[in-house]
Amino acid sequence: MAAHLVGRRVTDAWTDGLRLREPLSRTAVRSLVGERIEAARRRAKFLLFPLTSGRTLLVHLGMTGNLVFRTGQNAEPTAHDHVLLDLDQGPPLVYTDPRRFGLFKVLTATGLARSKWLRNLGVEPLSDDFDGNFLHTACEGRSRPIKNLLLDGHIVVGVGNIYASEALFGARIRPTTPAGRISRPRMVRLVAEIKAVLQRSIDHGGTTINDYLGSGEGGYFQQELTVYGRAGEGCLVCDKPITNKVLSGRSTFYCTTCQH
DNA sequence: CCTGGAACCTGGTAGC
DNA sequence: TGCTACCAGGTTCCAG
Numbered sequence: 001m002a003a004h005l006v007g008r009r010v011t012d013a014w015t016d017g018l019r020l021r022e023p024l025s026r027t028a029v030r031s032l033v034g035e036r037i038e039a040a041r042r043r044a045k046f047l048l049f050p051l052t053s054g055r056t057l058l059v060h061l062g063m064t065g066n067l068v069f070r071t072g073q074n075a076e077p078t079a080h081d082h083v084l085l086d087l088d089q090g091p092p093l094v095y096t097d098p099r100r101f102g103l104f105k106v107l108t109a110t111g112l113a114r115s116k117w118l119r120n121l122g123v124e125p126l127s128d129d130f131d132g133n134f135l136h137t138a139c140e141g142r143s144r145p146i147k148n149l150l151l152d153g154h155i156v157v158g159v160g161n162i163y164a165s166e167a168l169f170g171a172r173i174r175p176t177t178p179a180g181r182i183s184r185p186r187m188v189r190l191v192a193e194i195k196a197v198l199q200r201s202i203d204h205g206g207t208t209i210n211d212y213l214g215s216g217e218g219g220y221f222q223q224e225l226t227v228y229g230r231a232g233e234g235c236l237v238c239d240k241p242i243t244n245k246v247l248s249g250r251s252t253f254y255c256t257t258c259q260h
Numbered sequence: 261c262c263t264g265g266a267a268c269c270t271g272g273t274a275g276c
Numbered sequence: 277t278g279c280t281a282c283c284a285g286g287t288t289c290c291a292g
Binding site: 022064249 | 268
């Protein structure tokens with residue numbers, strides 16, 4: 001996005017107006033015409049595109065969303081294209097999302113600062129701010145299962161349901177363990193595993209959920225998954241069957257032998 | 261303050 | 277074959 005979008009001016013804008021995670025404003029999308037995209041940034045899983053007017057385009061891909069240029073493999077429109085931006089140079093940019101869990105919003109500077117989506121976000125998982133001390137302190141006195149806490153974006157962002165199970169397996173910590181009862185050294189190990197899992201996934205192009213594949217190439221990290229989605233199959237360490245337990249509404253995978 | 265569950269949405273799949 | 281019920285994910289909101 002930084003390479004192909006920054007510096008481009010929006011010459012026309014279309015939306016089907018279907019509601020995403022929040023209603024998608026036709027007026028807001030139309031107001032993008034004439035704007036130039038000044039930068040491409042990220043915070044947590046939110047994409048931020050500052051515009052010439054001082055406003056910012058905020059995009060979240062939800063679980064199935066995609067931002068693609070309408071060219072090559074993505075040349076054909078799909079039934080799930082929700083926003084299309086014509087640019088002064090190069091192919092149009094399309095926001096496509098079959099399950100409409102994403103966000104596409106245009107915010108003023110103050111709107112951005114006050115946005116509920118960006119307020120109260122935790123630390124970036126790959127930053128130096130996220131270390132064993134930080135996580136240990138954040139978990140002090142907390143009784144929630146450690147896995148639930150890892151999914152809580154108010155503490156650390158970017159750790160989704162799949163990577164939480166993977167990192168806890170790597171650290172040999174049972175997902176149900178009350179967060180406040182995990183020692184500092186084990187938190188150091190856990191943080192290292194989270195960073196390693198995320199970095200390896202980025203290197204592999206991400207994880208494509210089950211058999212769902214968006215346009216373009218899917219991620220290849222699912223080939224690397226050690227516990228997620230492997231209920232009943234043998235643990236890669238001890239060969240005992242992997243357990244699947246629902247923890248606050250989310251499937252959680254772990255080995256009852258290796259993880260304590 | 262803390263916690264867990266519901267809600268949002270739809271394509272794929274398991275089960276009848 | 278065709279229907280229905282359920283599930284997946286990230287995030288906020290609400291009730292206990």
